[in-house]
Amino acid sequence: MAASPYLPTERFARWRKAKSTAVTCVLVLCALAVIAPLFLVIYFLIVHGSSSIDINFFTQLPKPTGEDGGGMANAIVGTMELLAMASIVGVPLGVLGGIYLAEYGSDKANDWLRFAADVLNGVPSIVWGMVVYLMLVVPFKTFSAYAGGVALGLMMVPLVMRTTEEVLILVPQSYREAALALGVARWKVIMVIVVRTALKGIATGVIVALARIAGETAPLLFTALGNNFWNHNLKEPIAALPLQIFAYAISPYDDWHRQAWAGALVLMALILALNITVRILSRDRTHNH
Amino acid sequence: MSTLPEAPSARASSDPIRVATTPNSAATAGLPVENEEVAFDIRNFSLWYGQRQALVDVTIKIPARKVTAIIGPSGCGKSTFLRALNRMHELTPGTRLEGSLRHFGSDLYGPGVEAVSIRRRVGMVFQKSNPFPTMSIAENVLVGLRLNGVRDKAVLQERLEKSLHMAALWDEVKDHLNRPGTSLSGGQQQRLCIARSLAVQPETLLMDEPCSALDPLATAKIEELIQTLRQEYTVVIVTHNMQQAARCSDRTAFFYMGKLIEFGNTRNMFTNPGNPQTEAYVSGRFG
Amino acid sequence: MPGPGSRAPDIAFKWVAALAASMIIVLIVLVGWQLYAGSRMSLSKFGPSFLWSSEWDPVQDKYGALPFIFGTLVSSLLALLIAVPLGVATAIFLTELAPQKLRQPIVMAIEMLAAVPSVIFGLWGIFVLIPWLRDHLFVWLRHYFGFLPLFQGPIYGVSMLAAGIVVAIMILPIITSISREILRSVPNLQREAAYALGATRWEVLKIAVLSYARRGLFGAAVLGLGRALGETMAVTMVIGNRPQISASLFAPGYTLASVIANEFTEATSDLYLNSLFELGLVLMGVAIMVNIAAQVMLKSMTGSGPIKVN
Ligand SMILES: Nc1ncnc2c1ncn2[C@@H]1O[C@H](COP(=O)(O)OP(=O)(O)OP(=O)(O)O)[C@@H](O)[C@H]1O
Ligand SMILES: [Mg+2]
Numbered sequence: 001m002a003a004s005p006y007l008p009t010e011r012f013a014r015w016r017k018a019k020s021t022a023v024t025c026v027l028v029l030c031a032l033a034v035i036a037p038l039f040l041v042i043y044f045l046i047v048h049g050s051s052s053i054d055i056n057f058f059t060q061l062p063k064p065t066g067e068d069g070g071g072m073a074n075a076i077v078g079t080m081e082l083l084a085m086a087s088i089v090g091v092p093l094g095v096l097g098g099i100y101l102a103e104y105g106s107d108k109a110n111d112w113l114r115f116a117a118d119v120l121n122g123v124p125s126i127v128w129g130m131v132v133y134l135m136l137v138v139p140f141k142t143f144s145a146y147a148g149g150v151a152l153g154l155m156m157v158p159l160v161m162r163t164t165e166e167v168l169i170l171v172p173q174s175y176r177e178a179a180l181a182l183g184v185a186r187w188k189v190i191m192v193i194v195v196r197t198a199l200k201g202i203a204t205g206v207i208v209a210l211a212r213i214a215g216e217t218a219p220l221l222f223t224a225l226g227n228n229f230w231n232h233n234l235k236e237p238i239a240a241l242p243l244q245i246f247a248y249a250i251s252p253y254d255d256w257h258r259q260a261w262a263g264a265l266v267l268m269a270l271i272l273a274l275n276i277t278v279r280i281l282s283r284d285r286t287h288n289h
Numbered sequence: 290m291s292t293l294p295e296a297p298s299a300r301a302s303s304d305p306i307r308v309a310t311t312p313n314s315a316a317t318a319g320l321p322v323e324n325e326e327v328a329f330d331i332r333n334f335s336l337w338y339g340q341r342q343a344l345v346d347v348t349i350k351i352p353a354r355k356v357t358a359i360i361g362p363s364g365c366g367k368s369t370f371l372r373a374l375n376r377m378h379e380l381t382p383g384t385r386l387e388g389s390l391r392h393f394g395s396d397l398y399g400p401g402v403e404a405v406s407i408r409r410r411v412g413m414v415f416q417k418s419n420p421f422p423t424m425s426i427a428e429n430v431l432v433g434l435r436l437n438g439v440r441d442k443a444v445l446q447e448r449l450e451k452s453l454h455m456a457a458l459w460d461e462v463k464d465h466l467n468r469p470g471t472s473l474s475g476g477q478q479q480r481l482c483i484a485r486s487l488a489v490q491p492e493t494l495l496m497d498e499p500c501s502a503l504d505p506l507a508t509a510k511i512e513e514l515i516q517t518l519r520q521e522y523t524v525v526i527v528t529h530n531m532q533q534a535a536r537c538s539d540r541t542a543f544f545y546m547g548k549l550i551e552f553g554n555t556r557n558m559f560t561n562p563g564n565p566q567t568e569a570y571v572s573g574r575f576g
Numbered sequence: 577m578p579g580p581g582s583r584a585p586d587i588a589f590k591w592v593a594a595l596a597a598s599m600i601i602v603l604i605v606l607v608g609w610q611l612y613a614g615s616r617m618s619l620s621k622f623g624p625s626f627l628w629s630s631e632w633d634p635v636q637d638k639y640g641a642l643p644f645i646f647g648t649l650v651s652s653l654l655a656l657l658i659a660v661p662l663g664v665a666t667a668i669f670l671t672e673l674a675p676q677k678l679r680q681p682i683v684m685a686i687e688m689l690a691a692v693p694s695v696i697f698g699l700w701g702i703f704v705l706i707p708w709l710r711d712h713l714f715v716w717l718r719h720y721f722g723f724l725p726l727f728q729g730p731i732y733g734v735s736m737l738a739a740g741i742v743v744a745i746m747i748l749p750i751i752t753s754i755s756r757e758i759l760r761s762v763p764n765l766q767r768e769a770a771y772a773l774g775a776t777r778w779e780v781l782k783i784a785v786l787s788y789a790r791r792g793l794f795g796a797a798v799l800g801l802g803r804a805l806g807e808t809m810a811v812t813m814v815i816g817n818r819p820q821i822s823a824s825l826f827a828p829g830y831t832l833a834s835v836i837a838n839e840f841t842e843a844t845s846d847l848y849l850n851s852l853f854e855l856g857l858v859l860m861g862v863a864i865m866v867n868i869a870a871q872v873m874l875k876s877m878t879g880s881g882p883i884k885v886n
Contacts, residue, residue, distance in 0.1 A: 001697075005715060012437070012438045013405070013406060016436075016776050016779070017403070017405070017776060018776045018780055019776070020703075020776035020778035020779070023777070023781070024673060024777065024778070026665065027665050027666075027668055027669040027673060028669060028673075030661070030662050030665030030666055030669065031665070031666045031669040031670070031674070031682065033662055033684065034663065034666045034689075034748050034752060035682060035685045035686065035689070035849065036660050037689065037745045037748075038685050038686075038689040038692075040700075041689075041692055041696065041697070041700050043697070044704050048703070050722030080638055092596070093596045093599050096593045096595075096596030096597070097593070097595075097596040097597040097599060097600065099593045099596075099686040100590075100593035100594050100596060100597035101597060103593070104590055104593060104594065105594075105597065113597055113598075113600055113601070115602045115603055115871060116604060117600050118867070118871055119867055119868060119871070120600060120604055121609060122802050122803075122863060122864060122866075123806075123860060123863065124805065124806025124807075124808065124833060124859055124860065124863050125806065125808065126806065126808045126833045126836055126837055126856070126859075127607060127611065127806070127856055127859065127860045127863075128607075129840075130581060130610070130611065130614065130840070130852075130853060131606065131607050131610040131611065133840075134610045134613065134614050137409070138590075142332075146832070154603060155601065157600065159598060161597070161600065178838075181647045182707055185586050186586050186589075186590075187584060187585055187586050187588075187589035187590070190589070190658075191589075195666070202642060207756045209622060211691060214694020215692075215694065215696065216693070216694075217693070217695045217808075217809045218694070220835070220839055221837055221840065221841070222840050222841055223651065225841070238634055242693060242695045242809075245695050245696070245699060246695050246698070248807060249695075249698065249699045249702055249703075249813060250702070257703065260699055260777060261699065261703075261777055263598040264695075264699050267693065267695075267696065268692065268693075268696060268757055271691050271692075271693065272688075272691070275687075275688070275691055279821065283713065359582040375772065377771060377772060379651070380768065380771060382676065382765070389833075397591075404771075405774050405775070405776055406774065407774075408771060408772055408774040408775075409771065409774030410774075412772060412773070413768075413772035414652065415765060415772075417765055417766065419763070419765040419768070419769040419786070420769075421766065421783060421784065421787065422767065423768075423788060424783075424787075432773065432783055433773040433774065436773065436774070436775055436779050436783075437774070479825060482769070485769075485773065486772070486773070489773060489774065498851070563847060
């Protein structure tokens, strides 16, 4: 067979190969550029944060403007309280909604609900702050821990709903049929058999949602507001780590900057701990099945 | 299925005119002979997927400008063998091979040999048709040439027509070459993929069960096409269809559990197999 | 099967669950309604001219959204310009090139990047990124590209470009992970078809992978845009918060979200607060529309296969 007249020249083949190699190098560099910020953020968090953290940070209240020392004890506790309140609002709504999607809804309605949940997920977090401000701050004429908790809780709803649905669908149909065949009422089957089976998955979803909202600042700005003292009444403003970090970071005082880094390190550790819990929970889940 | 298909198998391979026009195949009617041109010269070839050995010590000489059919039960390593012939198996991570594979005398796995240049010379058609969905029919056919730097409009047009003619698709698509390749029927898409492989003028065409997803009519078209291809190209075709192997191949290789059990003239393999396993398989008494 | 006695709790439970699920719809309506209600005064006072008036003067009680819309769009588009190529390239690296052993650690690192809260990026931006940008990158850019109006004028550090970079970092994880899902949905047969023609790796990417996936990748970018538009804290901390429209990327700017974050609790007059609500309405309208567009694009790309959009 005659040599094909269209055979690429040696040079052209080399050029193609070089181009491919160049692209490969660019891709590797891009991947490095994407993970670099993570290490830069973590590095500076550890360097600045760990040198600023001390026992006072965990035990004391913030000092008045410009005075050195003090800590964020109230903000740490405040964040925990806010997360607890958010769970009280977000978990029942999200889990029940997820149950509806997985166990009852028609395909078409579910498509719309899922779509709506994804849309809701895309609502900017600052908007939640404004909405809850009108709902709970204006009528009661005060910023409050409640308002902050509700704002965070509403943000959790679509997240928890979607993950609950996903894990409930994974529960084998035969479990439901077996229980129904025994004459157990449907709602009992769902709560006792289905939800119980998927409990770990649901818990994982809730923790994922908590990890997501734990660092939210914007929705708290005009709801929880922040507080330099202990909160003794949930109808009053409450401190939160992200709020405190924000306030200190934009302040002009070096000592507050130091504390902002310490707060950021603690917040990041909290979020990492939640994420690691998720990882452990879901690892168990994949092992069991 | 125990009686053998006879008449069709003689259709093309014994065509006196064709034998006369291809000098190297003067002895086609008989058994493989020593001096016929060899497309693939493969010796002691073994291949592993990780720990698992898929091909065991295969030694075979696949003749040039003939159709060689590869048959054997599912999982025996037919696809693996075929994909090693143009180094497609390298896309599967963790494969390893031993032995020597030569294509028209040059070592496929020699130092400095690029898989890219081998694949240009050894084309491949897959079980499932896979035209590029974002390209038109014409672009699909010409993409290989464009990659190789052919820009000349006249050359492209000529190759487009020639490839589509060879793939017996020209008449069906000539009026809408700009429609997406995926707008065609399954059988047409498969022929489009064949045209795409032919456009770069490979020396050899590998086909992995090219008809298994097609209806009998489309299958007949592709078989016809294989008959025309054998004048210029070396074709290696994997098939599960014994009649197809008997109808359109000159040589047949029977694989079983990663080993080449028997290789010979197709007519002999089907009428008078030398190995009891081959006999059992071709007569449908297998497994 | 359940007797008549057990019907009532069954029905009640179903209704409670349905009510919870319908909260999703209720919330969307609620958010829209509250923002509308909160901005009624400024809506009627300024009408549509609110959108293109560039005056923002609380002292005179005059409000216009243009500088904030400009700042939001420019910082988000800058972020996309940086994050889309990087994110898609990383996704390609992860699906097509990276050795199996490297993939999981890189994916985990990207997930961790997604977990870093906005306020921490802001803190890092103020004390690490901005000094570096001010002293190195910006100086370099002005030196070599100063002939472009984009890179002229005084360098403060806090700037539109700094905001773009920080937001880019924040949307990289979602763009990367969605792009990765998209690329993984490209059938292997497409790649094999290209390889079998003798294509090099780059050519396979170009003709088989990227062209097949381009619509989905576009969807990933649009989703990233939706996220970028609403970014609040980090942007507030690095953009400089000045309601101006400047051609220079070194100049400070202001976004819809950050003006709300900064001025909401200080809004002294009702009209002021109403105007801030109207900014929120604009922000949410745009963000939701962009989000819906992205969802639709991604859905049509992957058929029924669910893509996690978290
Ligand atoms: N990617 C892979 N990884 C591991 N083992 C593989 C892989 N591909 C194939 N194998 C194994 O190699 C052997 C040969 O497979 P191959 O696909 O070549 O069979 P085949 O003869 O083409 O079968 P079929 O007729 O079903 O297409 C099989 O046992 C299969 O399990
Ligand atoms: Mg096969």
